[in-house]
Amino acid sequence: MKNNANDFKAVTNTVINELSEYLTESQNGTIKTITQRSPEEIAEQMQLEKWLKEGGLDSQSATGFTQSYLANTQHIHHPHYIGHQVAVPHVASGIADLIHGVINNPMSIYEMGPAGATIERFLINWMLDMIGWFKGDRPSDFKFRKGNGGGILTHGGSVANLTAMCAARAAIAPDSWTQGTPNNLVVLASEEAHYSIARALSIMGMGQNSIIPVKVNELKVMQPEYLLETYQNAIDQGKKVMAVVANGCTTATGLYDPLEDIGRFCQEHGLWYHIDGAHGASALLSTKEKHFLKGIELADSVIWDAHKMLRTSSLCAAVLFKDFKTLGTTFQQKGSYLFHNKEDIGFDSLPYTLECTKAGLGTKLFWVLAAEGEKGLAQYIDDTYLNTRQFHDVINAHPDFSCPYFPESNILCFEYTKFGQNNEFQLAIRNELTKQGEFYITSTEMNGIRYLRLTVMNTLTKSNHIEALMNEIIKIAQLLKTTGINN
Numbered sequence: 001m002k003n004n005a006n007d008f009k010a011v012t013n014t015v016i017n018e019l020s021e022y023l024t025e026s027q028n029g030t031i032k033t034i035t036q037r038s039p040e041e042i043a044e045q046m047q048l049e050k051w052l053k054e055g056g057l058d059s060q061s062a063t064g065f066t067q068s069y070l071a072n073t074q075h076i077h078h079p080h081y082i083g084h085q086v087a088v089p090h091v092a093s094g095i096a097d098l099i100h101g102v103i104n105n106p107m108s109i110y111e112m113g114p115a116g117a118t119i120e121r122f123l124i125n126w127m128l129d130m131i132g133w134f135k136g137d138r139p140s141d142f143k144f145r146k147g148n149g150g151g152i153l154t155h156g157g158s159v160a161n162l163t164a165m166c167a168a169r170a171a172i173a174p175d176s177w178t179q180g181t182p183n184n185l186v187v188l189a190s191e192e193a194h195y196s197i198a199r200a201l202s203i204m205g206m207g208q209n210s211i212i213p214v215k216v217n218e219l220k221v222m223q224p225e226y227l228l229e230t231y232q233n234a235i236d237q238g239k240k241v242m243a244v245v246a247n248g249c250t251t252a253t254g255l256y257d258p259l260e261d262i263g264r265f266c267q268e269h270g271l272w273y274h275i276d277g278a279h280g281a282s283a284l285l286s287t288k289e290k291h292f293l294k295g296i297e298l299a300d301s302v303i304w305d306a307h308k309m310l311r312t313s314s315l316c317a318a319v320l321f322k323d324f325k326t327l328g329t330t331f332q333q334k335g336s337y338l339f340h341n342k343e344d345i346g347f348d349s350l351p352y353t354l355e356c357t358k359a360g361l362g363t364k365l366f367w368v369l370a371a372e373g374e375k376g377l378a379q380y381i382d383d384t385y386l387n388t389r390q391f392h393d394v395i396n397a398h399p400d401f402s403c404p405y406f407p408e409s410n411i412l413c414f415e416y417t418k419f420g421q422n423n424e425f426q427l428a429i430r431n432e433l434t435k436q437g438e439f440y441i442t443s444t445e446m447n448g449i450r451y452l453r454l455t456v457m458n459t460l461t462k463s464n465h466i467e468a469l470m471n472e473i474i475k476i477a478q479l480l481k482t483t484g485i486n487n
């Protein structure tokens with residue numbers, strides 16, 4: 001394959017045919033979600049050594065090459081894929097990936113990707129507007145207005161959380177960029193905060209012990225009535241509270257923290273309020289579901305992953321700030337070849353990002369929006385949230401299963417209870433399911449109890465698929481009971 005337009009057309013035609021078949025098989029459920037093989041088998045099947053040594057991929061050989069790759073993937077478009085919080089991407093997002101792969105416009109310098117840079121600012125305005133932090137009258141109003149929020153797209157929610165923590169530190173300890181982080185800074189965070197918050201604090205030199213956990217209830221929802229006591233204890237020990245971190249919603253259960261109450265507390269005590277909305281902020285699009293995010297406007301920073309519930313392929317996340325000036329204080333690095341005063345047209349986002357080279361992440365989300373419109377995405381949220389509640393009812397109605405809570409989002413935990421409560425047994429069921437490959441689900445622990453966990457990302461997943469999953473679990477449980485879980 002030469003690096004020219006003719007070969008590009010010939011090979012992509014082959015690949016697109018294979019991908020289309022893959023999509024049809026996955027969506028129709030006529031293939032397993034996953035066939036587990038060892039890395040040695042996959043390397044052999046894909047002939048990795050041969051390609052490395054000989055090269056020579058062309059439109060003929062691309063068929064087998066693509067097939068051997070696709071055969072060893074997780075079939076995320078399959079209605080039985082009910083696993084992690086990874087988007088079942090809209091195919092429009094994949095088209096944007098292809099375009100980016102060919103044009104390669106790292107757009108944090110405007111002149112390196114004017115279209116990508118414009119789309120990013122447009123989408124940031126659109127997201128800010130949903131939180132109530134945008135003062136323009138349309139997302140293509142790019143003027144800096146008093147009272148406007150600001151934001152940036154990042155390669156993932158973990159980077160977005162790190163950026164938000166750096167912003168909180170810049171607010172309370174502006175000299176830390178040059179002098180290092182004061183050793184008495186702490187963060188009050190839900191016991192259920194995503195591990196990327198602890199990682200961020202460790203990276204920032206604060207250590208993960210700088211998190212002071214705020215009590216959660218038995219369903220892992222933060223209890224704001226414990227905030228005052230936790231805050232006071234920290235102050236009494238000479239600590240300075242850099243931020244309060246809440247979940248909208250949590251990873252394990254998909255339940256939302258009481259964001260408004262936590263926000264009022266932060267307002268009262270002048271504390272930076274960060275909401276991790278990586279999964280749950282997308283409910284802002286839905287008139288039916290956005291009540292879970294009541295109070296989000298009280299935050300100082302919010303993160304929001306489009307590659308979870310806005311149907312984009314990985315990665316496309318946003319970190320959003322109530323005050324656009326925060327963008328300028330978060331990273332204070334100077335690079336004279338990049339950060340110069342210039343009179344050129346457009347805007348460079350480079351000073352505001354952790355990344356230097358950054359893909360045109362927004363284009364993926366924009367292609368999805370261009371295909372479905374805001375209403376289409378809102379409908380997707382409505383459907384996945386509603387379906388999950390129906391699946392809860394189906395599972396809970398069965399005498400051999402039980403759910404620990406009624407879902408607020410599209411994440412649902414349940415237990416197979418016929419043989420009593422046994423963590424290892426639940427895990428063995430999940431492992432056997434993955435081995436068989438017909439269904440893909442995950443598991444989580446709450447209060448020492450292991451649950452099976454569904455994240456309903458696919459609107460093709462219906463009640464009949466959940467009933468089929470339950471039947472499979474019953475069969476596996478019977479088998480495990482007879483043969484023992486370690487066999």
Ligand SMILES: Cc1ncc(COP(=O)(O)O)c(C=O)c1O
Nearest residue numbers: 156157158194196251276278279
């Ligand atoms: C609540 C929450 N925050 C942050 C993250 C990290 O996001 P990412 O995987 O995009 O780095 C996740 C990922 O699952 C999450 O669930």
